Amino acid sequence: MxxxxxxxxxxxxxxxxxxxxxxxxxxxxxxxxxxxxxxxxxxxxxxxxxxxxxxxxxEGEGVEVAAPAASGEAKPRLASSGLSVGTVLQVQEKSAPLRGLLPCRLIGYIEGEALFVTQPADGKRTLRPEIRDILLLRGFSGRAVVTMMCSVVSVGQFPAPYLVLSAPIKMQKMPLRRxxxxxxxxxxxxxxxxxxxxxxxxxxxxxxxxxxxxxxxxxxxxxxxxxxxxxxxxxxxxxxxxxxxxxxxxxxxxxxxxxxxxxxxxxxxxxxxxxxxxxxxxxxxxxxxxx
Missing domain, CATH: 2.40.10.220 (predicted glycosyltransferase like domains)
Incomplete structure (x- = not known):
């Protein structure tokens, strides 16, 4: 930065x-x-x-933002990331990196096909992405910070607002000793x-x-x-x-x-x-x- x-x-x-x-x-x-x-x-x-x-x-000048590095795996697997259902994720729109991170929760996934997350929101703002928008997601597995990129597949409303995302397009794991x-x-x-x-x-x-x-x-x-x-x-x-x-x-x-x-x-x-x-x-x- x-x-x-x-x-x-x-x-x-x-x-x-x-x-x-x-x-x-x-x-x-x-x-x-x-x-x-x-x-x-x-x-x-x-x-x-x-x-x-x-x-x-x-503050009038722009901020340089480094894009997340791509994982060496051709097809990242969520199970290997260490992230579990219930993990809080921070979400950011790839097209608007300065708009700020919003929290959501991982509520499920189908390996290699889709992720399901609650609608990202905080007390001031709610993310309402369009289909095919690219999102950057970040979570802590307990041993590493996991950053991944997914596209929006669909948006659901019942029983509570949620997003269906593609399987990770890119994934990076950064191990961190406590x-x-x-x-x-x-x-x-x-x-x-x-x-x-x-x-x-x-x-x-x-x-x-x-x-x-x-x-x-x-x-x-x-x-x-x-x-x-x-x-x-x-x-x-x-x-x-x-x-x-x-x-x-x-x-x-x-x-x-x-x-x-x-x-x-x-x-x-x-x-x-x-x-x-x-x-x-x-x-x-x-x-x-x-x-």
Missing amino acids: TLQKTRQLTQEDVPVGQPLPFPLADSGGRLLLPAGAVVPDAEDVRLLFHHGPVLALD AKRVQVRIGARLRPDGQAASAADRVAVIRDICLNGALVQSASAAFQPGDRLALDFSAYVDGQLESFSLTGRVASGSPALGAPASAFPSFGMEFSLSKEQTAQLSHLIIDRLDE
């Missing part, structure tokens, strides 16, 4: 206590904080600049678990992340092992801006074991993820493996 037209900022360019008028990115163009996020304190601004330059992104940890620089909002998000939530920077947890750096007071926290952030995955809200407990105090000394305290966080959150975070980690 690449966003064009960036300019380097100084700390004075970042408003404190007001919604950001533009997204912030690191020196490689990766999103730090989205437009509209509030940086509540000058120390939070210092934290954002602590690990290198901060850029302003022009403890695979990647280095990142992602701006996040930090709050006690169970407390509603607010503009006063302190900014944090995620320094590395895996399915088990993350190393988090904060300008606020140190947290103690066992504290329950919520970590909210946004990141581009396959060219699409996705929102993450992950909860867990502080696994190590500040500084985290093995972390170098820093002007800002850091701590380890151990996640408690649902299956859907695991699938979403898996795809982000795969996307960042080459950083």
Whole structure:
């Protein structure tokens, strides 16, 4: 994912206590904080600049989206993917990659012939594709993120809206070890678990992340092992801006074991993820493996 037209900022360019008028990115163009996020304190601004330059992104430019790689199998078999009936899938129209992912559920399949999924929808939008439209589907098998391409065969309404899709045209499996940890620089909002998000939530920077947890750096007071926290952030995955809200407990105090000394305290966080959150975070980690 690449966003064009960036300019380097100084700390004075970042408003404190007001919604950001533009997204912030690191020196490689990766999103730090989205437009509209509030940086509540000058120390939070210092934290954002602590690990290198901060850029302003022009959202008017397009996003480059990489097409999913084709599987080496001539005829992909769904049974070999590890996806089971009941798995939540994320669906995207191939013709509209920036329109956003919608969830659905795999409700059945006939190997080599058809897949049956609930109509993709969330609280704001429902996907109503036409016959022969191409859809990209993504799911987590428990061991790998599976991406596949199917065409729409028909649309049913009884007993509830559903889609009949062709057998996968292409399929890709990306194995992911649960403890695979990647280095990142992602701006996040930090709050006690169970407390509603607010503009006063302190900014944090995620320094590395895996399915088990993350190393988090904060300008606020140190947290103690066992504290329950919520970590909210946004990141581009396959060219699409996705929102993450992950909860867990502080696994190590500040500084985290093995972390170098820093002007800002850091701590380890151990996640408690649902299956859907695991699938979403898996795809982000795969996307960042080459950083």
